Amino acid sequence: MESAITQDLLINMVLAEWKKQNANLDKLLDTLSPEKWLQAIAPGKNRGIYLVGHLVAVNDGIAKFLGIGEKLYPQLEGIFLTNPDSTKTEMPSLSELRQYWTNINTRLEKYFSTMSAADWFSRHTAVSEEAFAKEPNRNKLNILINRTNHQSYHLGQLALLK
Amino acid sequence: MESAITQDLLINMVLAEWKKQNANLDKLLDTLSPEKWLQAIAPGKNRGIYLVGHLVAVNDGIAKFLGIGEKLYPQLEGIFLTNPDSTKTEMPSLSELRQYWTNINTRLEKYFSTMSAADWFSRHTAVSEEAFAKEPNRNKLNILINRTNHQSYHLGQLALLK
Numbered sequence: 001m002e003s004a005i006t007q008d009l010l011i012n013m014v015l016a017e018w019k020k021q022n023a024n025l026d027k028l029l030d031t032l033s034p035e036k037w038l039q040a041i042a043p044g045k046n047r048g049i050y051l052v053g054h055l056v057a058v059n060d061g062i063a064k065f066l067g068i069g070e071k072l073y074p075q076l077e078g079i080f081l082t083n084p085d086s087t088k089t090e091m092p093s094l095s096e097l098r099q100y101w102t103n104i105n106t107r108l109e110k111y112f113s114t115m116s117a118a119d120w121f122s123r124h125t126a127v128s129e130e131a132f133a134k135e136p137n138r139n140k141l142n143i144l145i146n147r148t149n150h151q152s153y154h155l156g157q158l159a160l161l162k
Numbered sequence: 163m164e165s166a167i168t169q170d171l172l173i174n175m176v177l178a179e180w181k182k183q184n185a186n187l188d189k190l191l192d193t194l195s196p197e198k199w200l201q202a203i204a205p206g207k208n209r210g211i212y213l214v215g216h217l218v219a220v221n222d223g224i225a226k227f228l229g230i231g232e233k234l235y236p237q238l239e240g241i242f243l244t245n246p247d248s249t250k251t252e253m254p255s256l257s258e259l260r261q262y263w264t265n266i267n268t269r270l271e272k273y274f275s276t277m278s279a280a281d282w283f284s285r286h287t288a289v290s291e292e293a294f295a296k297e298p299n300r301n302k303l304n305i306l307i308n309r310t311n312h313q314s315y316h317l318g319q320l321a322l323l324k
Contacts, residue, residue: 006283010172013299017307042204042322121168137175145179145307152311153318160204160319 007117011141015112018144021151022105025055025158029098032161037094041160048161049094050085051154056101057081058147059108065124065143068111073100115140169279173303177274180306183313184267187217187320191260194323199256203322210323211256212247213316218263219243220309221270227286227305230273235262277302 029052037048046054057076063069071077079091092100120141123132132138191214199210208216219238225231233239241253254262282303285294294300 006279007169007172009283009298009301010169010303013304013307016299017311021311042207045204045322117168121171136171137178141172142175145175149179149183149311149314152314153321156315156318157322159315160207 011117011120014141014144014148018148018151019109021148021155022059024155025052025101025151028155028158028161029094034094036161039161041157046085046157047087048158049091049097050080051158052094052097052101053080053091055151055154056097056104058150059101060104062108062143062147063104063111065126066111066140067125068108072104072107076100173279173282176303176306176310180310180313181271183310183317184221186317187214187263187313190317190320190323191256196256198323201323203319208247208319209249210320211253211259212242213320214256214259214263215242215253217313217316218259218266220312221263222266224270224305224309225266225273227288228273228302229287230270234266234269238262 032048037052040047041051053076057073057080060071060073060076061081063071076092079089083089121136121139123129123138124140124143127135127138194210199214202209203213215238219235219242222233222235222238223243225233238254241251245251283298283301285291285300286302286305289297289300
């Protein structure tokens with residue numbers, strides 16, 4: 001089998017898994033009533049809406065790591081990344097978060113479709129050239145592998161709202 | 163960058179993520195007291211020990227998909243894959259499950275270290291040659307990508323026992 005073919009295939013496999021996890025959140029958002037998302041996934045743990053905002057904020061951060069550009073919604077960082085869940089925090093509504101989610105993923109997928117294999121294997125923006133020379137696994141595709149698993153982790157928690 | 167290099171690199175990235183998720187379960191097993199594992203992750207949901215057994219049984223199943231051989235502990239299938247959690251089910255102790263977990267992962271890692279890139283891109287045993295010709299993504303490496311995400315999903319749930 002030619003290496004160039006398997007290389008593209010592998011990138012597509014990683015992309016497909018990322019899209020699948022995005023779609024799994026969409027499916028859950030379609031299924032559960034809006035009230036459900038205001039409940040905690042377990043007593044004393046994060047609320048559904050917080051975890052949705054967290055996943056939205058993490059996907060929004062991918063753009064910067066990949067050198068695509070700045071975050072679309074930097075205001076989510078303080079609410080869903082830096083601080084823990086609190087009913088005292090003012091946060092976007094579920095429907096607003098869902099709109100952000102769609103906008104962020106559309107932007108990312110559009111950019112991904114223009115990326116070559118070499119782009120995916122180039123260093124992400126949070127690693128120096130020196131460090132990357134020693135650890136070539138710290139590339140853009142690895143960001144996506146890592147974020148996909150992070151997404152699965154929280155989807156397992158959100159599934160408890162069912 | 164040469165394709166052969168990036169191909170091996172990508173396989174190593176996928177393997178590293180799988181090992182990381184295995185290590186995350188080990189870490190959790192080291193951290194939580196044995197009593198904690200008998201608790202449900204949330205009211206009315208699976209117990210910790212059931213999810214550990216489920217992850218052990220799923221990793222045991224990888225051998226068959228990859229053509230390595232039969233399951234080491236086929237008795238786990240009925241308890242942790244086919245049937246839901248029940249306090250009425252007789253199941254192995256946590257320390258037995260942990261021993262199985264180590265044995266299974268040691269066997270897999272040993273085999274993985276002998277696999278070439280071409281091996282990883284060959285079809286897994288649950289897909290026919292005809293289907294694989296049309297969908298070359300249904301290869302052995304994809305099994306590992308998929309199982310890693312499955313593991314993250316349940317690790318997110320198990321983290322609630324903390």
